[in-house]
Structures are given as C-alpha cells and as structure tokens.
Amino acid sequence: KNEVEQSPQNLTAQEGEFITINCSYSVGISALHWLQQHPGGGIVSLFMLSSGKKKHGRLIATINIQEKHSSLHITASHPRDSAVYICAVLPTSGTYKYIFGTGTRLKVLA
Amino acid sequence: DGGITQSPKYLFRKEGQNVTLSCEQNLNHDAMYWYRQDPGQGLRLIYYSQIVNDFQKGDIAEGYSVSREKKESFPLTVTSAQKNPTAFYLCASSSRTGYAGELFFGEGSRLTVL
Numbered sequence: 001k002n003e004v005e006q007s008p009q010n011l012t013a014q015e016g017e018f019i020t021i022n023c024s025y026s027v028g029i030s031a032l033h034w035l036q037q038h039p040g041g042g043i044v045s046l047f048m049l050s051s052g053k054k055k056h057g058r059l060i061a062t063i064n065i066q067e068k069h070s071s072l073h074i075t076a077s078h079p080r081d082s083a084v085y086i087c088a089v090l091p092t093s094g095t096y097k098y099i100f101g102t103g104t105r106l107k108v109l110a
Numbered sequence: 111d112g113g114i115t116q117s118p119k120y121l122f123r124k125e126g127q128n129v130t131l132s133c134e135q136n137l138n139h140d141a142m143y144w145y146r147q148d149p150g151q152g153l154r155l156i157y158y159s160q161i162v163n164d165f166q167k168g169d170i171a172e173g174y175s176v177s178r179e180k181k182e183s184f185p186l187t188v189t190s191a192q193k194n195p196t197a198f199y200l201c202a203s204s205s206r207t208g209y210a211g212e213l214f215f216g217e218g219s220r221l222t223v224l
Contacts, residue, residue, distance in 0.1 A: 002152075033213055041147075041198055041218035048212060086152070088213070096141060096160060096204075097168065098213070100152040 003027050006087050006101035013108050019074040021104045023087030026068065034061050034072045035086040037103070043086070046072070077108045112137045116201050116216035123188070123195070123223050131186045131219045133201035139214070141204040142184040146170060146197045147218075153200065159184055188221060196223045 004025045013019050023032070034046045047054050047061040049070060054061050058077075063070040074081055087101040114135045123129045135142065141160050145153040155168030159178040173192025178184050188195045201216040 004152075035213075035215075041200070041220070043200060043202075043215035043218075045213050045215075088153075096158060097155055098143075098153075102150070102152040 002101070004087055004089055004099050004101040006085075006104050008104060009102070010105045011107070013077050013106070015078060015108055015110050017077050017108075019077050019081075019106065019108075021072045021085050021087075021106070023070045023072070023101055024068060025070075025087075025089050025099070027089065027099070028092040029065075029068075029089040030092045031090045032063055032070050033088040033090075033098075034070070035088055037084040037086060039083075046085075074106075079108045079110050082107050114201055114203055114214050114216040116199075116219050118219060119217065121219060121221045123221060125223060126190045128187055128189050129221065131188070131199055131201075131221070133184045133186065133216060134182055135184075135201075135203045135214070136182060137203055137205065137214060138181070139203035139205050140181070142178070143202040143204070144168075144174070144176065144184070144186045145200045145202065147200060148197050156186065156199075195221055197221060 007022045032049045035043050036046050037043045049063040058075045060073040084103040084105050086103045088098045117132045143158045144156040154170050156174050157176040159165035162181050165176050165178050175187045199219045203214050205212045
C-alpha cells in the first residue's frame with residue numbers, strides 16, 4: 001500500500017462544475033503540497049499546507065492532520081484547469097524526502 | 111525572476127553513452143532534488159542534496175551520479191549502467207532543508223534512448 005493515496009485517479013468534468021480531489025496519507029507529516037502538472041511536464045506548487053485551509057482564486061485546499069487527509073477543490077472549473085494534480089507530503093521522520101501520490105488526471109470539457 | 115532552469119528539454123542518447131542533465135536555480139535554496147517520472151507512476155527520487163558538497167542517494171540511484179559543487183547547480187549524469195533510462199526527469203529545490211518550505215520544480219528533461 002502506498003503511503004500517499006489519491007482519488008480519483010481520473011476525473012472528467014463539465015465546465016463550471018465543482019471538483020474535489022482527495023489525498024490520504026499514512027505517515028506523520030510536517031507539510032503537504034498540492035502540485036499541478038500540465039501536459040508538457042512542468043510542475044507548479046499550488047499550495048503548501050500544515051494545517052487548516054488555504055484559498056487562491058478558484059482553488060481551495062484543506063487538510064485534517066488528525067485524519068491524515070487533504071482535499072483540493074476547484075470551483076467553477078474551466079478547461080484550462082485540465083492537468084494532473086499531485087499530492088506530496090514531507091514526513092516528520094527526519095528525512096528530507098517528499099513522498100508523492102500518483103496523481104489525479106483532470107479533464108474539464110467546454 | 112527566480113526559478114529553476116533545466117536543460118536540455120529533450121535529449122536523445124545512444125545505448126552505452128553517458129549524458130548529463132543540467133539543473134540551475136537562482137532561488138538561494140539549500141535543498142535540491144532529482145526525480146524520475148514514468149507514465150502512470152508517481153515521482154521517484156534519484157538523488158537529493160541538502161548543502162554544497164553533500165548529496166544522498168534516493169530510492170533509485172543506481173546508474174545515476176550527481177555533484178553539488180555550487181549551491182546553484184545540481185547536475186545529473188545518466189550513465190550507461192542505467193538499464194532503462196528513457197524517462198522524464200525533474201529537478202526541484204526547496205527553501206528550507208528538512209522543514210516545511212516552498213517546493214519549486216524545473217520544466218523537466220525528456221531523455222530517450224535510441
């Protein structure tokens with residue numbers, strides 16, 4: 001079992017829909033990142049969370065440390081949101097190695 | 111603007127050749143990382159470095175080598191010992207070694223072995 005699990009693996013939505021991507025992890029962490037990877041490869045960090053909730057434009061990220069769970073929400077989705085979304089955690093185990101989920105592939109149709 | 115620059119973006123290699131992928135950052139970050147990404151798989155760590163002149167093996171270091179002679183630079187050499195080198199390679203850096211810092215990625219280098 002992977003230490004970081006994402007769901008769903010693939011998601012197709014209509015433009016304007018509210019989207020939720022989930023990330024569950026099994027280790028203690030000091031931080032969790034939500035990353036976005038567009039076709040062509042480059043990765044951008046959308047959020048870094050250690051507690052609570054963050055919002056940036058139409059994107060909202062939440063984390064529940066006790067339940068070891070985080071969600072990424074996209075409101076009023078748009079075709080340009082089509083990308084792979086990756087959850088990454090930094091364990092508190094003393095190493096400097098991030099652990100990555102396998103990603104959620106999102107396609108938003110016009 | 112600050113960021114990470116990887117080069118080349120595309121690289122073709124014949125079997126038996128070593129190739130070096132460049133990674134340069136002007137973010138003044140201490141920690142730098144090399145990851146490999148294969149279709150349908152998560153990012154896998156090849157090597158990471160926390161400070162200049164020091165680096166650690168990641169989960170899939172065999173067939174790869176790195177150096178960290180300058181804070182800004184962390185080149186990766188894919189040697190002929192790497193049995194299946196065709197992949198997408200990503201370099202990253204982090205602002206605070208071992209703590210919850212920002213994580214930045216380069217645009218990636220796609221290596222194809224002919």
